[in-house]
Amino acid sequence: QVHLVESGGGLVQPGGSLRLSCAASGTIISINAMGWYRQAPGKQRELVARITSGGSTYYADSVKGRFTISRDFAKNTVYLQMNSLKPEDTAVYYCNLESWRTYWGQGTQVTVSS
Secondary structure, three states: EEEEEEEEEEEEEEOEEEEEEEEEEEEOOOOEEEEEEEEEOOOOEEEEEEEEEEOOOOEEEOOOOOEEEEEHHHEEEEEEEEEOOHHHHHHHEEEEEEOOEEEOOOOOEEEEEO
């Protein structure tokens, strides 16, 4: 069983920054990719950023230039540095790990508001 624990969410003013972390524990045979999704109230869950074991990255257009995903696969950890946050970034952010199956964290709330 694999367990993902997110941290780093909270309340921040527009223009501020937050850094999310996701640590995976348990029996991890291999990691193909890790990523971050988010779900705002009344909206579908969407992919925000993803990083493969080879280091390739993907960003949603809405966060390009503001968010940066990085990983330490030796520690089974992925990070999301979020800068220049906007109210529309408000959502629950979920960590995702792609192995022989897909695992999800419980989510961490990010609220951008003045």
